[in-house]
Amino acid sequence: MPEYSNPQLPEGVNDSDARPLxxxxxxxxxxxxxxxxxxxxxxxxxGTLARYLPYETEVGLIGPYxxxxxxxxxxxxxxxxGLADRLSARMRLPEGMKIQxxxxxxxxxxxxxxxxxxxxxxxxxxxxxxxxxxxxxxxAHEVGHAQHxxxxxxxxxxxxxxxxxxxxxxxxxxxxxxxxxxxSGMLTLLTFSRAQEEEADAAGLAALVAAYGHAxxxxxxxxxxxxxxxxxxxxxxxxxxxxxxxxxxRIERLERLISQGGWKADxxxxxxxxxxxAAIEQSKNEARKPAP
Amino acid sequence: xxxxxxxxxxxxxxxxxxxxxxxxxxxxxxxxxxIRRREQELAGVLVFSNRFPPHGTGRVDTRLVTGSAVxxxxxxxxxxxxxxxxxxxxxxxxxxxxxxxxxxSVLRMKAExxxxxxxxxxxxxxxxxxIGGRNQNKIKGVEVLxxxxxxxxxxxx
Numbered sequence: 001m002p003e004y005s006n007p008q009l010p011e012g013v014n015d016s017d018a019r020p021l022x023x024x025x026x027x028x029x030x031x032x033x034x035x036x037x038x039x040x041x042x043x044x045x046x047g048t049l050a051r052y053l054p055y056e057t058e059v060g061l062i063g064p065y066x067x068x069x070x071x072x073x074x075x076x077x078x079x080x081x082g083l084a085d086r087l088s089a090r091m092r093l094p095e096g097m098k099i100q101x102x103x104x105x106x107x108x109x110x111x112x113x114x115x116x117x118x119x120x121x122x123x124x125x126x127x128x129x130x131x132x133x134x135x136x137x138x139x140a141h142e143v144g145h146a147q148h149x150x151x152x153x154x155x156x157x158x159x160x161x162x163x164x165x166x167x168x169x170x171x172x173x174x175x176x177x178x179x180x181x182x183x184s185g186m187l188t189l190l191t192f193s194r195a196q197e198e199e200a201d202a203a204g205l206a207a208l209v210a211a212y213g214h215a216x217x218x219x220x221x222x223x224x225x226x227x228x229x230x231x232x233x234x235x236x237x238x239x240x241x242x243x244x245x246x247x248x249x250r251i252e253r254l255e256r257l258i259s260q261g262g263w264k265a266d267x268x269x270x271x272x273x274x275x276x277x278a279a280i281e282q283s284k285n286e287a288r289k290p291a292p
Numbered sequence: 293x294x295x296x297x298x299x300x301x302x303x304x305x306x307x308x309x310x311x312x313x314x315x316x317x318x319x320x321x322x323x324x325x326x327i328r329r330r331e332q333e334l335a336g337v338l339v340f341s342n343r344f345p346p347h348g349t350g351r352v353d354t355r356l357v358t359g360s361a362v363x364x365x366x367x368x369x370x371x372x373x374x375x376x377x378x379x380x381x382x383x384x385x386x387x388x389x390x391x392x393x394x395x396x397s398v399l400r401m402k403a404e405x406x407x408x409x410x411x412x413x414x415x416x417x418x419x420x421x422x423i424g425g426r427n428q429n430k431i432k433g434v435e436v437l438x439x440x441x442x443x444x445x446x447x448x449x
Contacts, residue, residue: 004346004412006338014391015324017384020372021313027375 035164042164043157050156051149055096058152062116069102069118075279077103080121080139083132087140090210091203093117093147101139105283109225111138113145115152123280128224132270133217137208141221144203150196201250205257214267215258219251312368320388327395334402340414345443353444357413359400362423363393364433386432393436394418405442416440 017023071077080101088099102120109124119142129135145151192200209215226247258265296303345352365373365386372385397418405413416438423433 004338004340006335008335011328015388016382017372017387020317020368020385023384024368024372024375027372027379031375031378 039161039164042160046160047153047157050152053152053156055094055149058149059116061152061155062114062118066100066116066118071100072103074103076126076276076283077101079273079276080135083136084119084139084143087136087207087211088143088147091140091143091147091207093143094149097146099143099146111142113142113151115155117146119143119146123284125225127280127284129272130220130224131217132272133208133212134220134224135217135272136211137204137218137221140204140207140211141200142204143207144200145192145196147203148196148199150192150200153196154192197250198253201254202257205254206261209261209263212267212270214264215254216264216266216269218254218258222247222251222254308367309371310368312366312370316366316368320392323392323396327392327399330399330403331395334399334406336411337402337406338412339398339402339416339440340412341416343415345412345414349443355408355410355442355444356439357401357404357408357410357442358437358439359397359402359404360435360437361393361396361400362433362435363389363396364423365389370432389434390420390436393420393434394438397436397438401438401440408442408444410442410444412443413440414443 012018071081080103084099084101093099097117099117099119102118103126104120104122106122107124108122109128110122111120111125113119119139121139125138126135129138205215205218208218255265340346369385369389373383376383376385398416401413401416405411417440419437419439421435421437423435
């Protein structure tokens with residue numbers, strides 16, 4: 001019988017992953033970069049294209065939620081609605097758009113515009129505003145968002161962003177990553193970009209001047225917000241402020257717009273009607289009362 | 293406390309990931325050391341894929357010898373394999389699993405032959421089985437079964 005032998009096979013041919021952590025970080029970074037760029041492209045497309053959705057589609061989207069908040073027989077809400085109607089008559093709203101104001105009886109210093117021309121005004125902010133002119137600026141600003149269809153653009157951006165992220169995280173095969181990214185996706189869903197805020201400021205300012213003949217109250221609104229932030233301490237700025245351009249820059253920008261437009265910077269102020277003030281106080285006291 | 297709950301997913305992920313990395317590496321290193329040592333020890337038992345004994349072999353005792361090994365992946369290898377399959381190319385994190393399973397099964401088969409006094413195994417074949425299947429969420433394992441015909445001592449008479 002001839003001599004046989006089995007050769008010693010070379011090591012490492014089938015065990016080539018000498019530095020797995022380095023491979024992991026390299027690939028994870030590549031996935032993150034891909035995901036981020038895909039998300040940005042998606043978000044841009046989503047935000048840009050969403051504006052071209054017909055307005056009826058937008059109303060249809062918010063419909064089920066809006067039904068829960070029909071116009072109420074409330075003196076404050078009626079007053080706000082009347083004011084918003086007067087302002088929006090002086091703004092070029094898209095065809096068929098109807099602004100509906102909701103008065104929210106909560107401490108939050110905030111106001112926001114959402115899909116379908118719905119604008120919410122919180123008591124916390126309303127109480128802090130010195131007169132109707134300042135209030136009109138806030139409302140006109142929010143109507144400005146609706147006029148330029150920012151809410152649907154923001155929604156489109158957020159949804160496209162989340163979709164892009166879920167694509168990538170599914171590719172990496174990790175449920176955990178998806179849920180982290182999902183949370184940050186939700187955050188962007190609710191914010192307007194700085195450019196959108198500036199657009200709404202300009203639209204609001206023009207409507208304010210058209211309604212009152214002067215720009216009085218335009219900048220005060222933001223001073224009120226800023227001081228409210230300082231009262232609470234820097235750690236907790238009001239929500240309204242945190243998504244908005246830095247107050248000082250914003251005031252300067254408005255002042256520049258006023259001088260460029262050749263508008264009167266200030267004039268006779270209109271107070272908020274006494275009956276409305278009283279109704280606000282009353283609803284506040286009712287809210288404070290302990291539930292029976 | 294709330295922060296812990298909010299990021300429970302992340303904490304669980306990082307925990308599994310690190311455990312997989314450290315425990316998996318440690319296990320693999322130990323296993324490879326053991327494989328190399330036993331391969332030296334059992335180098336005298338020869339393995340062939342030929343179906344028939346070499347020429348000149350007389351009548352010998354024959355017996356079936358088998359060796360099977362199941363090697364599992366770990367969470368770290370699993371995540372890494374997901375990334376490899378995203379970009380394509382060699383799924384490097386799974387290569388060592390197959391390598392270890394194959395070598396371990398051959399060693400067990402050789403050990404069985406060695407215990408029976410055989411110095412040669414012919415007609416050696418492999419069967420593999422993927423445990424965990426294609427399910428994304430299951431930890432995967434691979435089984436390799438090696439089997440062959442051990443040639444014993446020359447039969448007398």
